Amino acid sequence: MHFDRKELRQYVNQSLTDDKMIAEISSHVNECEFCREYCEEYRIVLDSEKSAQAIQIPSRAFKVMDLLYKESLSGKIISLKRLEHNSARIFQLAADSGEKPKPEIENIANMYSDQPELILRLMRDNLKKQDYIQLIADDDSLISGVMVEIPDADQSFITDNNGIALMDDDISGELSSMKWQIKMPSATFELNPLKYDPEATEYQQDIILQTEKNDKIKVSFQGKTAGKQISISILQLEGQKDFGHVRMIITQKDKSQSKILSPNGEMLFTITNPKDEIKIRLF
Secondary structure, three states, X not given: OOOOHHHHHHHHOXXXXXXXXXXXXXXXXXXXXXXXXXXXXXXXHHHXXXXXXXXXXXXXXXXXXXXXXXXXXXXXXXXXXXXXXXXXXXXXXXXXXOOOOOEEEXXXXXXXXXXXXXXXXXXXXXXXXXXXXXXXXXXXXXXXXXXXXXXXXXXXXXXOOOOEEEEOOOOOOHHHHOOOEEEOOOEEEEEOOOOOOOOOOOEEEEEEEEOOOOOEEEEEEEEEOOEEEEEEEEEEEOOEOOOOOEEEEEEEOOXXXXXXXXXXXXXXXXXXXXXXXXXXXXX
């Protein structure tokens, strides 16, 4: 479909060493408006960074700015506006019997936010007969593991690491004209690669994770011959033990799981690989 964003960035900053991949990306970018726009936007970012390199800012200032920025986005609802100008076709399939070429990938609609800067694209893959949405932004935290909502249709979707979420419904009709918005997680926790004894048949370890805003969860790591799981419960939100229902989303690489928890509830998650980081988000 498209090249990975990391590969496109490496192509733009000329850090790729595989000549074949360079040629493939170059050819693809010439044909694909989506990837071409991403590369052009990334070039602008690189040019801005080069201009700013002459200005020395203390590392502590960067940490403070990053913390303030993340706090400002915590639990934020980002309303989206419709982009009227729309590119309806990206790839073309060969026509059969002189028929008009059918677009392989259709861009149904585009929506955007000025602050923070991001774009939501409503897409259709005609080859796979699959509709999907994709968020685009320079900051990965704005597109990965966030909730995209259609309030009037009472629908919500969680994006993967590439900012993509698959849809079951047809988005070319009524849904595309409805109001869309993005909901950022109110708290995010990261569980580093786990250490355990693979020979042990049964064991348990409890870990307490806490944010700067005094959100706190308990992670119980359990290992048994039948498999390895973590059980997660919420201890407090912003220092308060009394809170309403909260949606918890756990991701590990491409695996994602979601559940709405009550104050005394817990969520079980089966670990795919103990060496991979686990992210826990609360909405």
